[in-house]
Amino acid sequence: MIHLASSSSSVAALSPVILRCSTSNARILPSRSIKHRRRRFTLRTSTHLHPQPLCCSLSPSSASSTPLGQSNSATQMQNSLMYSRAYWVSKSIIAWNVDIGDDVCYLLASKDAALCIENYEIQGEDVKIKLEEDRAGLPANVVEKFPHIRDFRAFKLPPDLDVKPLLKCQLAVVIYDSAEKCKNCTGLQLPGVIDELFSYNGPLGALFSEEAVSLYLWAPTAQAVRAYIYSDSSGGSPLEIIQLEEDNGVWKTKGPRSWEGSYYVYEVSVYHLSTLSVEKCFANDPYARGLSSDGSRTYMLNIDSDELKPEGWDNLSNEKPHIDSFSDISIYEMHIRDFSANDLSVNPELRGGYLAFTLLESAGVLHLKKLSGAGITHVHLLPTFQFAGVDDRKENWRYVDTSILESFPPDSDQQQALITAIQNHDGYNWGYNPVLWGVPKGSYASNPDGPYRTIEFRKMVQALNRIGLRVVLDAVYNHVQGSGPFDEHSVLDKIVPGYYLRRNTDGFIEHSTCMNNTASEHFMVERLIVDDLVHWAVNYKIDGFRFDLMGHIMKRTMVKAKNALHHLTKEKDGVDGSSIYIYGEGWDFGEVAKNGRGINASQFNLFGTGIGSFNDRIRDAILGGSPFGHPLQQGFATGLLLQPNDHDYGTEVNVETMLAASVDHIQVGVAANLRDFVLTNYEGKEVKGSEVLTYDGTPVAYTSCPTETINYVSAHDNETLFDIVNLKTPMNISVAERCRINHLATSVIALSQGIPFFHCGDEVLRSKSLDRDSYNSGDWFNRIDFTYNSNNWGVGLPPQEKNEKNWPLIKPRLADPSFKPQKNLILASVENFLNLLRIRYSSPLFRLRTANAIQQRVRFHNTGPSWVRGVIVMSIEDGHDGFPELSQLDPIYSYIVVIVNACPKEVSFAMPSLKSRTLQLHPIQGNSSDPLVRSSTYDMSSGCFVVPHRTTAVFVEPRDI
Numbered sequence: 001m002i003h004l005a006s007s008s009s010s011v012a013a014l015s016p017v018i019l020r021c022s023t024s025n026a027r028i029l030p031s032r033s034i035k036h037r038r039r040r041f042t043l044r045t046s047t048h049l050h051p052q053p054l055c056c057s058l059s060p061s062s063a064s065s066t067p068l069g070q071s072n073s074a075t076q077m078q079n080s081l082m083y084s085r086a087y088w089v090s091k092s093i094i095a096w097n098v099d100i101g102d103d104v105c106y107l108l109a110s111k112d113a114a115l116c117i118e119n120y121e122i123q124g125e126d127v128k129i130k131l132e133e134d135r136a137g138l139p140a141n142v143v144e145k146f147p148h149i150r151d152f153r154a155f156k157l158p159p160d161l162d163v164k165p166l167l168k169c170q171l172a173v174v175i176y177d178s179a180e181k182c183k184n185c186t187g188l189q190l191p192g193v194i195d196e197l198f199s200y201n202g203p204l205g206a207l208f209s210e211e212a213v214s215l216y217l218w219a220p221t222a223q224a225v226r227a228y229i230y231s232d233s234s235g236g237s238p239l240e241i242i243q244l245e246e247d248n249g250v251w252k253t254k255g256p257r258s259w260e261g262s263y264y265v266y267e268v269s270v271y272h273l274s275t276l277s278v279e280k281c282f283a284n285d286p287y288a289r290g291l292s293s294d295g296s297r298t299y300m301l302n303i304d305s306d307e308l309k310p311e312g313w314d315n316l317s318n319e320k321p322h323i324d325s326f327s328d329i330s331i332y333e334m335h336i337r338d339f340s341a342n343d344l345s346v347n348p349e350l351r352g353g354y355l356a357f358t359l360l361e362s363a364g365v366l367h368l369k370k371l372s373g374a375g376i377t378h379v380h381l382l383p384t385f386q387f388a389g390v391d392d393r394k395e396n397w398r399y400v401d402t403s404i405l406e407s408f409p410p411d412s413d414q415q416q417a418l419i420t421a422i423q424n425h426d427g428y429n430w431g432y433n434p435v436l437w438g439v440p441k442g443s444y445a446s447n448p449d450g451p452y453r454t455i456e457f458r459k460m461v462q463a464l465n466r467i468g469l470r471v472v473l474d475a476v477y478n479h480v481q482g483s484g485p486f487d488e489h490s491v492l493d494k495i496v497p498g499y500y501l502r503r504n505t506d507g508f509i510e511h512s513t514c515m516n517n518t519a520s521e522h523f524m525v526e527r528l529i530v531d532d533l534v535h536w537a538v539n540y541k542i543d544g545f546r547f548d549l550m551g552h553i554m555k556r557t558m559v560k561a562k563n564a565l566h567h568l569t570k571e572k573d574g575v576d577g578s579s580i581y582i583y584g585e586g587w588d589f590g591e592v593a594k595n596g597r598g599i600n601a602s603q604f605n606l607f608g609t610g611i612g613s614f615n616d617r618i619r620d621a622i623l624g625g626s627p628f629g630h631p632l633q634q635g636f637a638t639g640l641l642l643q644p645n646d647h648d649y650g651t652e653v654n655v656e657t658m659l660a661a662s663v664d665h666i667q668v669g670v671a672a673n674l675r676d677f678v679l680t681n682y683e684g685k686e687v688k689g690s691e692v693l694t695y696d697g698t699p700v701a702y703t704s705c706p707t708e709t710i711n712y713v714s715a716h717d718n719e720t721l722f723d724i725v726n727l728k729t730p731m732n733i734s735v736a737e738r739c740r741i742n743h744l745a746t747s748v749i750a751l752s753q754g755i756p757f758f759h760c761g762d763e764v765l766r767s768k769s770l771d772r773d774s775y776n777s778g779d780w781f782n783r784i785d786f787t788y789n790s791n792n793w794g795v796g797l798p799p800q801e802k803n804e805k806n807w808p809l810i811k812p813r814l815a816d817p818s819f820k821p822q823k824n825l826i827l828a829s830v831e832n833f834l835n836l837l838r839i840r841y842s843s844p845l846f847r848l849r850t851a852n853a854i855q856q857r858v859r860f861h862n863t864g865p866s867w868v869r870g871v872i873v874m875s876i877e878d879g880h881d882g883f884p885e886l887s888q889l890d891p892i893y894s895y896i897v898v899i900v901n902a903c904p905k906e907v908s909f910a911m912p913s914l915k916s917r918t919l920q921l922h923p924i925q926g927n928s929s930d931p932l933v934r935s936s937t938y939d940m941s942s943g944c945f946v947v948p949h950r951t952t953a954v955f956v957e958p959r960d961i
């Protein structure tokens with residue numbers, strides 16, 4: 001164990017190197033301020049103070065408000081150190097988009113961050129190195145890694161320069177004119193050179209051996225690192241303060257095994273570009289496995305300890321529900337707190353937490369068992385890692401008395417006023433505010449201190465697996481909540497400032513995700529993501545991962561993650577990684593759009609990877625418009641053309657075309673959104689899926705195989721399915737009709753090729769009282785009732801901040817009592833949903849495994865210009881005597897026909913192509929308690945179908961009739 005040294009070895013190590021540089025290399029000019037420099041050096045090494053820069057103390061936020069006009073160029077120059085517009089991309093190259101003409105360019109370094117510009121003079125440097133422009137420009141590998149700076153000029157560093165110590169300094173590149181005046185100046189972004197010199201694959205975090213605990217922290221730009229060890233989760237003075245030793249960017253120490261169960265914090269002394277100073281930052285371990293209840297200390301948890309294992313844990317992989325193929329997956333998305341916060345059959349202490357899943361007779365678990373029995377294979381949990389926005393200490397939560405909330409009218413603004421007044425102090429948040437990826441969220445544990453998070457999380461996974469459900473975690477690697485040296489939620493940016501977060505060409509953090517974006521194109525960010533996934537897969541036996549804003553992560557990272565997971569084996573790792581499925585949001589926007597920062601994991605780029613992405617095309621075509629469009633825009637299921645509301649779509653012909661195009665989009669989606677699936681479009685042309693275009697002209701289809709699409713109409717984002725249907729349908733239709741629409745929309749998803757995805761509550765007509773973004777709307781708006789008594793419609797106007805604009809549309813709907821579904825409708829909805837799942841799992845034909853199989857077997861019949869409007873007709877063929885070239889997949893049915901009638905009236909039509917097949921209504925629908933679906937008919941001699949209004953009818957051809 002190394003106790004606190006009286007002088008910092010790393011700081012001391014830096015000075016001889018710099019002196020060597022400045023004496024041995026002719027290109028390094030003697031500085032005008034050697035005396036000044038020496039003096040400050042002495043000061044530092046003797047006192048360990050972290051001096052503030054002598055000037056230039058403006059912060060970047062004040063910089064952005066400084067006008068950058070010509071008239072103010074001296075100020076502009078003075079502020080220029082707050083930007084990082086140059087890139088140190090490799091050991092020998094700095095990239096900067098400047099034209100230096102006859103001027104000269106230097107790299108300046110100051111170990112105690114003393115660089116300062118005044119009157120076009122720069123001072124405070126310890127080192128000054130002349131750079132030569134390389135007219136050949138940036139090398140190809142640099143352009144590939146940083147495509148957004150491809151046109152920058154390349155400046156060469158001296159070949160014998162000792163780069164590593166310089167990276168611990170404040171750095172700037174400067175252009176001097178012939179009069180030695182500073183003409184231009186900026187700070188540097190370092191990830192390129194850091195990756196070249198410090199990419200590291202060795203141990204990180206706390207490692208436990210028989211006798212010792214070793215700590216490893218990757219922090220190549222840090223000047224010193226200390227660990228404070230505490231016996232308790234808060235308060236008290238440290239048991240020990242340990243100086244870590246650096247070995248090529250990795251800081252290490254070793255302590256006794258008795259450290260296990262204690263708490264620790266790192267103190268990192270490092271230059272921060274956001275403050276232009278060397279700061280002492282107190283940070284958690286990025287590889288933390290446990291935390292204190294207030295989140296400020298890392299809990300030293302040995303994840304392999306037997307004491308953390310629920311009974312049977314080691315054997316859980318043998319109990320995992322069986323899955324033959326990823327194409328058999330169907331997903332149910334749920335929030336841990338929503339699941340039981342409102343469940344009166346759960347002991348109040350356990351409501352809203354991990355352990356609620358272990359109560360086998362609770363209303364919620366009974367509901368999950370029904371879903372599992374009917375076919376749902378995976379429960380996808382919204383963020384479960386340590387996130388900001390909910391205090392882990394329940395004793396700090398604030399509540400609103402529900403009896404008061406219940407006393408207000410259904411369209412009142414009182415409920416939301418009371419809820420939002422405490423929204424940052426209650427127990428509710430979706431959790432898309434990552435603080436530490438590797439630690440289970442404390443607010444869901446019975447005790448946020450110590451090992452309980454881990455034990456209880458494992459019990460949850462085990463309980464879900466035991467009722468036949470695999471567990472998917474929502475992984476939010478694209479952004480983090482905090483940054484900078486001081487924020488309590490900042491971790492990564494305290495340890496290697498500027499490295500983990502993606503920055504723009506001015507050097508400021510990108511925030512297109514609405515938070516601090518991460519940069520998986522940097523080696524150690526990618527490594528952290530992959531390590532974290534493997535950690536959850538191995539240590540919590542997780543069965544799948546959903547990636548938030550996956551398009552903000554590089555494709556390379558996703559493929560690496562997939563391979564790392566798939567290489568886990570039961571023998572070696574205790575889990576079978578080949579059954580872990582991954583998918584995410586492949587949106588392409590912000591700085592990463594169009595491969596702006598490298599090839600990203602967006603929908604089109606993922607073709608052929610086997611990684612799924614959410615299919616917004618089928619969602620928008622079914623519901624109408626888009627989550628970014630006008631809320632009243634209708635779609636196939638919500639009445640476009642067939643039962644119009646008063647939204648203006650232009651001419652009648654226009655609306656007809658919109659409906660026809662929507663049906664094409666849906667058909668492509670039903671055929672797993674395959675890029676090369678050939679179908680007849682509404683104009684009667686044979687086209688591929690990729691030739692069917694969305695309204696903005698991009699191809700609808702983008703997958704190579706069925707498991708690359710996640711088909712859905714609703715998720716946690718935006719209005720619930722029931723709510724969006726209530727917005728888009730005309731005011732005067734009945735609630736029973738709206739329930740049919742809810743079911744019709746779900747049916748398309750449930751009977752599609754590819755992977756169906758459902759939002760928790762689609763099946764119980766869940767409402768959030770029309771809230772379009774309930775991430776912080778408390779238990780009240782997110783309430784779900786597994787006793788099926790109510791659906792949470794009309795519990796007040798949804799929170800003002802996100803919904804006020806739509807209040808005029810919302811108010812009359814909430815006020816109208818006829819919109820509220822009674823229990824019988826909720827029960828019918830549950831039954832209909834379970835029946836859809838049972839139908840999907842009644843035949844492998846609904847879950848075809850390859851693109852070829854889908855092309856050969858799936859056909860759409862009601863296509864081309866003469867189509868019956870509002871009706872989709874799909875058949876799926878299996879091998880049989882009349883069709884010997886197809887193999888036989890289904891022992892029971894040789895042919896299936898699905899008819900989706902979105903019209904508000906019965907349709908009756910003949911399909912010559914389906915004549916003389918021996919079809920009958922699917923037995924599950926024959927026994928349905930919905931009299932309408934039971935009345936669907938087919939006449940073999942004429943090939944004529946009759947399907948009631950807003951009904952999805954499934955016909956099957958049994959093999960031995």
Ligand SMILES: *[C@@H]1O[C@H](CO)[C@@H](O)[C@H](O)[C@H]1NC(C)=O
Pocket residue numbers: 085086097098183184185186
């Ligand atoms: C200074 O450099 C920036 C690039 O970082 C460039 O855009 C700007 O034009 C330069 N200013 C002058 C005065 O050369």
Ligand SMILES: *[C@@H]1O[C@H](CO)[C@@H](O)[C@H](O)[C@H]1NC(C)=O
Pocket residue numbers: 312315318
């Ligand atoms: C673990 O599973 C194996 C194989 O299924 C079985 O033989 C063994 O008894 C189980 N052990 C425990 C402790 O349940």
Ligand SMILES: *[C@@H]1O[C@H](CO)[C@@H](O)[C@H](O)[C@H]1NC(C)=O
Pocket residue numbers: 481482483484487489490511514515516
């Ligand atoms: C980034 O981090 C800072 C500091 O922690 C925080 O205040 C800010 O809200 C974050 N930025 C965004 C866009 O979320």
Ligand SMILES: *[C@@H]1O[C@H](CO)[C@@H](O)[C@H](O)[C@H]1NC(C)=O
Pocket residue numbers: 626627628629717718719772773
């Ligand atoms: C839908 O959700 C997304 C993600 O939260 C959000 O950006 C968008 O504004 C929402 N749209 C509407 C209409 O609520």
